[in-house]
Amino acid sequence: MGDKTMPLEDLTQHIESGMTIGIGGWGSRRKPMALVRQLLRSDVTDLTVVTFGGPDVGLLCAAGKVRKLIYGFVSLDSIALDPHFQAIRESGGIETWEYDEGMFVAALKAGANRLSFLPTRAGLESAVMEMNPHLRTVDSPYDDEVYVAVPGVRMDVSLIHLNRADATGNAQYLGPDPYFDDLYAMASTKTIVSTEKIVPTEELGASAPQTLLVSRIFTDAVVEAPNGAHFTTCEPDYGRDEAFQKHYAASAKDPDAWKAFTDRFLSGDEAAYQAAVQQFHAESKEQA
Amino acid sequence: MSTDITRAEVCVAACSDAWRGSGEVLAHAVGLVPTISARLAKLTHSPDLVLTDGECFLMSEPPPLGRSAAAGGTIESWAPFRLIFDILATGKRHSMMGASQVDRFGNQNISSIGDWRKPKRQLIGVRGAPGNTVNHRTDYWIAKHSSRVFVESVDVVSGVGNDRARAHGTPSLRFHDLGVVITDLAVLDYDDEGRLKVRSLHPGVTAEQVQEATGFDIDVSSAGTTRVPDAEELRLIREVLDPRSLRDREVRS
Numbered sequence: 322m323g324d325k326t327m328p329l330e331d332l333t334q335h336i337e338s339g340m341t342i343g344i345g346g347w348g349s350r351r352k353p354m355a356l357v358r359q360l361l362r363s364d365v366t367d368l369t370v371v372t373f374g375g376p377d378v379g380l381l382c383a384a385g386k387v388r389k390l391i392y393g394f395v396s397l398d399s400i401a402l403d404p405h406f407q408a409i410r411e412s413g414g415i416e417t418w419e420y421d422e423g424m425f426v427a428a429l430k431a432g433a434n435r436l437s438f439l440p441t442r443a444g445l446e447s448a449v450m451e452m453n454p455h456l457r458t459v460d461s462p463y464d465d466e467v468y469v470a471v472p473g474v475r476m477d478v479s480l481i482h483l484n485r486a487d488a489t490g491n492a493q494y495l496g497p498d499p500y501f502d503d504l505y506a507m508a509s510t511k512t513i514v515s516t517e518k519i520v521p522t523e524e525l526g527a528s529a530p531q532t533l534l535v536s537r538i539f540t541d542a543v544v545e546a547p548n549g550a551h552f553t554t555c556e557p558d559y560g561r562d563e564a565f566q567k568h569y570a571a572s573a574k575d576p577d578a579w580k581a582f583t584d585r586f587l588s589g590d591e592a593a594y595q596a597a598v599q600q601f602h603a604e605s606k607e608q609a
Numbered sequence: 610m611s612t613d614i615t616r617a618e619v620c621v622a623a624c625s626d627a628w629r630g631s632g633e634v635l636a637h638a639v640g641l642v643p644t645i646s647a648r649l650a651k652l653t654h655s656p657d658l659v660l661t662d663g664e665c666f667l668m669s670e671p672p673p674l675g676r677s678a679a680a681g682g683t684i685e686s687w688a689p690f691r692l693i694f695d696i697l698a699t700g701k702r703h704s705m706m707g708a709s710q711v712d713r714f715g716n717q718n719i720s721s722i723g724d725w726r727k728p729k730r731q732l733i734g735v736r737g738a739p740g741n742t743v744n745h746r747t748d749y750w751i752a753k754h755s756s757r758v759f760v761e762s763v764d765v766v767s768g769v770g771n772d773r774a775r776a777h778g779t780p781s782l783r784f785h786d787l788g789v790v791i792t793d794l795a796v797l798d799y800d801d802e803g804r805l806k807v808r809s810l811h812p813g814v815t816a817e818q819v820q821e822a823t824g825f826d827i828d829v830s831s832a833g834t835t836r837v838p839d840a841e842e843l844r845l846i847r848e849v850l851d852p853r854s855l856r857d858r859e860v861r862s
Contacts, residue, residue, distance in 0.1 A: 347690060394734040401733060413727030419720065421739040423694040442698070442781055443740030446773040448766040452725050466781040498665040498689040 324488045326519060327542040329591055332356055333363040335511055335542065336478055339388075341369040343474075343509055345481030345502035346553065349375040349398040349561060351494075353482035353515045355549035355591050360386060362590070371474055373425065373501070375553055376566070379405035379573060382415065389416040391474060393425035397570060399563060404573035418453050420444075424471050429501055431473030432508030440468035479509035482550045483534065484558055485525060486516035490540025493525050493532045496556030506539035515546040517558050548595055564605060565598060614837050616793060617642065617860035619811050621846055622838035623791050625649040627705060627748045633657040635667070635688070635702040637741070641851075641859045643705040643750045644674065648850050649842060665689040674851055697737070697744050700784055704741045705748045708790075710763040713804050713825045715787045716770030717742075717749060718763035725765050738767035743774075746786040752859045754792035756824035759805075771803025793860045795819050796835055800828065807832040 336342065346352040357377045367388045370381060374395035381387050383405040395406045409415050420428065423443040431439040440459055443449075450456055450469070459470040481502040486492040492514045494502070506512040514535065526532060549555075552562035552569065572582035586597050624646030628636060636647040636658045644663075648671055651658040660668045662678040665688055672682035688696065696702055709732055710718040719738060723729030741747050747768060751758055766773065774785040790797040790805065798808045806828040807819055816829040838846065846856070 392734070394736050396733060402731070407731040410721070410731040411728055419725070419734055421735055422737045423697065423740040426691065426694050441740070442743045442784075445739075445743055445781055446766075446769045446777050447735065447739035447742075448720070448725070449735055449739050452765070465779055467779045468781060497687075499691065500689070501691060 325490045325537070325540060325543045326488050327544055329355060329359050329544050329546060331542075332359045332513065332544070333365055335513060336360065336363070336365050338365050338367045340477040341371060341475070343476040343479035343505040344370060344372040344377045345479065345500060345505045346375065346377075346550070347373045347498070347500045348394070348396045349552075349566065350498075350554045351482055351496065351500060351550050351556075352377045352553040353480040353549065354551055354553060355546035356480040356482070356513060356515050356544065357381065358587065358591060358594060361587055371476055373422070374403070374406065376403060376569060379403035382406055382409045383573065383579070387415055389418070391418040391420070391425075391428075393420055393422040397566060399561065400566060400570050404570055418455075419449065420453070420471075421447070421449055424449065424469065426501065426504075427471040428474040429504040429508050431471060432475045433504050434473070436473050438470035438472050441471055442468060444469040444471075474508060476505070476509040478511045478513060479505040480513050480515070481505055481535070482515045482546070482555065484517050484555065485520050486514050486543050487522040487525055488519055488543060489522070490514060490535070490537035490543050491522065491525060491533060492516060492535040492540065492543075494534045495532060495558070496554070499534050503534050503539075506535050511541040512539050513542045513544065514540050515544040515549045517547055517549065517555060519543060519545045546591065551595070551598065562598070565601060568601070614843065615857065615860075615862045616811060617856040617862065618838050618843065618846055619835055620791060620793060620860050621646050621649060621856060622842055623796050623811075623835050624705065624750060625653070625842070627789050627791065628655050628658060628703065631655060631658065631703045631746065633659065633701075634745075635659045635661065635696055637661070637702055637704040637706075639704075639706045640750050640752065641674070641855050642752065645846065645850050645856055647705070649845055652845055652849070653842065661688065674853075674855055694740070697740060700745045702741075702744070703746045703748075705750050706738065706741070706768070708749045708751060708758065708768070710758060710760050711749060711751070711790060711805075712760055712763050712770060713827070714770035714772040715749075715768070715790070715799060715803070715805060716763045716766045716773065717768030718765045719767050720765035722764055735765065735767040739769065742768040742785060742787070743782055744784050746788050748788040749790045751790060751792040754794040754819065754822045756822055759823040759825065761825050771799060775803060794822060795832070797827075804828075809833045809835040811835045812837060
């Protein structure tokens with residue numbers, strides 16, 4: 322079994338401009354934010370991003386990395402909307418495929434199964450059909466029903482963040498919800514797993530085998546990135562950093578504030594980011 | 610009848626009535642008043658309703674309002690997001706969602722305002738509305754009844770209305786089932802042609818007020834008066850379900 326561990330800095334060896342990339346998690350939950358921040362540091366651009374979007378979408382849009390977005394929604398959960406996503410939509414700045422959430426899952430499932438499409442009722446007679454003119458319906462071969470044929474989505478690379486992984490790429494979630502990270506892995510040519518902690522395989526926890534979400538079959542590289550989902554949730558290791566998320570959303574609404582945010586948090590490497598976050602909280606405490 | 614019953618409490622009772630007869634299904638309630646109403650329904654006329662914590666747990670005893678199972682309650686099952694889409698496809702679910710726009714046939718928009726290619730205002734996206742409305746009963750909750758919400762025509766059809774469902778022409782939309790629209794002024798339902806009409810006006814609300822706040826002609830001729838919660842319901846709302854009166858943030862008296 323090969324050692325697939327990789328330093329964060331090597332991420333862009335796997336990602337080129339113009340690729341279709343999947344980003345796991347859900348809204349502002351267990352997003353592979355360290356990997357996203359590494360993308361921000363790179364010159365990769367012109368991406369098609371496939372995701373249940375959170376601040377990953379906002380950050381990549383603000384940095385001009387996204388050409389097209391395929392999404393079930395974009396939300397920060399405790400803050401309804403990501404200001405960067407709103408701004409780029411309202412300027413008509415990106416191509417979008419806005420799907421019903423269930424349709425989005427069907428697209429992932431079909432992609433994972435290497436199927437052209439999966440049928441679903443969701444989307445019939447809604448504006449989703451007009452907003453996505455590539456969508457077709459299909460007549461049932463068995464009765465007189467008709468369904469939306471959701472095309473399978475395949476991605477060049479998926480980025481997911483899980484609580485624990487071993488060096489070979491077996492990865493485990495310890496929180497209450499797996500989201501769809503295993504589907505992203507199966508629907509992608511390559512999958513990069515970032516994890517809070519790389520542990521020996523025997524420590525992955527045979528006592529709770531159902532937490533072993535992703536097999537190494539689907540993993541190409543493992544990046545150890547403690548606090549790597551920050552500022553989104555990574556239950557039970559940590560919850561969402563609501564104070565920081567508020568600061569992110571407020572800064573995103575104003576160009577000067579956003580420049581200050583990027584200078585302070587996004588101009589250095591991941592260690593500099595984590596140090597700046599600690600400093601941010603230390604200052605908040607002093608002010609309190 | 611107590612005269613100090615608030616408008617929010619009238620709305621909670623009206624929403625509670627919407628769950629009546631749903632049986633053993635997953636109650637999907639978006640917003641504070643719908644959430645309180647599903648809990649009230651479970652404690653009174655609909656004990657079989659299945660509630661969630663808003664995250665991935667189904668709860669036989671719900672957590673404190675606005676908090677997840679981590680804050681308390683009794684977990685009875687596990688329904689991570691991936692399972693929700695399977696559950697709704699079975700039909701064993703009943704939604705009460707919000708709406709940024711609704712038209713006379715119950716088409717609902719939560720996606721964006723203006724042309725979706727370059728919206729004047731990007732909202733939350735269609736989310737689950739297209740799938741919910743073609744798979745199981747869907748009601749809408751509007752905290753502020755206004756002509757900005759009740760419009761002639763919605764900008765992005767997220768939840769499917771009766772006109773579109775009826776025009777569809779195959780059996781694939783046979784589970785389409787719009788129930789009621791409950792607002793801070795009235796309870797609306799649909800006539801035989803699938804058009805919204807006023808079923809009842811909340812106490813103190815006039816027909817003129819509702820017509821004024823609705824951006825299309827609406828039939829108020831058969832409207833009664835919305836019932837007020839009884840003493841036991843008031844006790845449950847005030848002492849058990851929402852002792853901090855969070856409901857008053859959504860509906861002002």
